[in-house]
Amino acid sequence: MKSSLFIKILKEKKLLLPPLSGYTDYPYRVILARFKPPFIITEMANARAIVQRNRRTMQILKIAEGKHYNGVQLVGSIPEFMGKAAEIVEDLGFDYLDINMGCTARKVTCRGEGVSLMKNERHACEIVAAVTNAVDVPVTCKLRLGTSKQSINVVSLSQKLIDAGAVSLTIHGRSGEKKFGSRVDLDIIKKTATALSAPIIANGGIYTGLDAQKILKETGASAVMPGRGLLGNPWIVPEILNILSKHSYTSPILQQKKDICLEHLRLLTEFYGERRAVLKMRSILPHYFSSCLFLKKLKKDVQQVTEVKHIPILLERIQNDGMNTIYRT
Numbered sequence: 001m002k003s004s005l006f007i008k009i010l011k012e013k014k015l016l017l018p019p020l021s022g023y024t025d026y027p028y029r030v031i032l033a034r035f036k037p038p039f040i041i042t043e044m045a046n047a048r049a050i051v052q053r054n055r056r057t058m059q060i061l062k063i064a065e066g067k068h069y070n071g072v073q074l075v076g077s078i079p080e081f082m083g084k085a086a087e088i089v090e091d092l093g094f095d096y097l098d099i100n101m102g103c104t105a106r107k108v109t110c111r112g113e114g115v116s117l118m119k120n121e122r123h124a125c126e127i128v129a130a131v132t133n134a135v136d137v138p139v140t141c142k143l144r145l146g147t148s149k150q151s152i153n154v155v156s157l158s159q160k161l162i163d164a165g166a167v168s169l170t171i172h173g174r175s176g177e178k179k180f181g182s183r184v185d186l187d188i189i190k191k192t193a194t195a196l197s198a199p200i201i202a203n204g205g206i207y208t209g210l211d212a213q214k215i216l217k218e219t220g221a222s223a224v225m226p227g228r229g230l231l232g233n234p235w236i237v238p239e240i241l242n243i244l245s246k247h248s249y250t251s252p253i254l255q256q257k258k259d260i261c262l263e264h265l266r267l268l269t270e271f272y273g274e275r276r277a278v279l280k281m282r283s284i285l286p287h288y289f290s291s292c293l294f295l296k297k298l299k300k301d302v303q304q305v306t307e308v309k310h311i312p313i314l315l316e317r318i319q320n321d322g323m324n325t326i327y328r329t
């Protein structure tokens with residue numbers, strides 16, 4: 001994919017989907033593809049593990065077919081590995097690459113990866129240069145405001161990353177020490193979008209089409225990226241696309257949620273086998289029914305599930321009761 005085409009579609013559709021470790025795996029990307037987003041990206045994949053062809057990491061890199069463009073997110077801090085991994089994923093057929101500069105998980109930051117890259121601007125740029133020199137596809141970065149509230153450097157770093165070869169940046173509007181629940185700083189995203197000629201993608205706290213519309217307006221970003229709003233909610237794709245293009249949008253009914261959840265289970269089972277599918281469903285299923293009354297009980301019950309065949313029985317207990325969705329105990 002050419003950079004000019006990537007930017008054209010980004011600006012036209014204004015929506016990119018997020019990398020979500022443990023969630024945007026191949027089975028969920030197959031589901032997402034049916035909702036026709038312009039772009040779909042993998043969860044983060046470790047560059048060294050790609051170069052070493054680690055089996056689980058290579059599983060992350062299976063491409064979900066569809067009309068969308070496929071992205072892959074690389075995490076790493078050694079330019080040589082990042083460049084080599086970039087070549088490998090380009091050969092696999094990915095259309096664009098994203099570099100993780102925002103992950104705060106300890107196992108990532110202790111290796112100088114993820115948000116730690118924001119601390120050393122020169123090193124972050126070396127990584128971008130190593131990746132952009134290795135491939136022809138567009139390269140983007142996903143970063144936070146800074147590693148902590150005392151070291152906000154997203155505005156200065158962004159320009160350097162673009163100069164090093166990145167075509168666009170996603171800004172998660174929180175700093176590295178902040179929990180996901182904390183406020184998103186739209187002002188700093190706006191400052192970055194104003195300072196840069198390259199397109200900025202705003203991320204953080206987007207759960208609805210209206211959130212997307214508001215954040216675009218308040219930040220002047222070119223596009224949005226929801227995060228947790230995508231968990232158990234592929235309908236956020238048509239919701240955002242329809243609202244931004246001034247079309248109407250109808251929320252899914254309970255039966256549609258159950259159908260997609262069961263399809264998700266089927267794909268997980270096919271891809272990972274029954275044991276891993278059940279383990280994954282324990283965290284995924286409650287997201288599909290997050291507005292359900294007695295969600296706590298549903299979350300508890302799903303932890304007891306040991307076989308795939310128990311899950312449809314659990315879903316039967318979720319019903320509409322007047323205006324509410326109820327989990328019958």
Ligand SMILES: Cc1cc2nc3c(=O)[nH]c(=O)nc-3n(C[C@H](O)[C@H](O)[C@H](O)COP(=O)(O)O)c2cc1C
Binds near residue numbers: 142
């Ligand atoms: C379960 C989970 C997994 C995530 N995995 C990744 C990841 O692999 N790469 C990444 O750059 N960000 C990852 N993120 C961060 C999200 O992409 C997003 O930046 C963050 O959730 C903020 O958006 P939100 O406030 O709308 O959730 C993850 C977040 C969550 C909750």
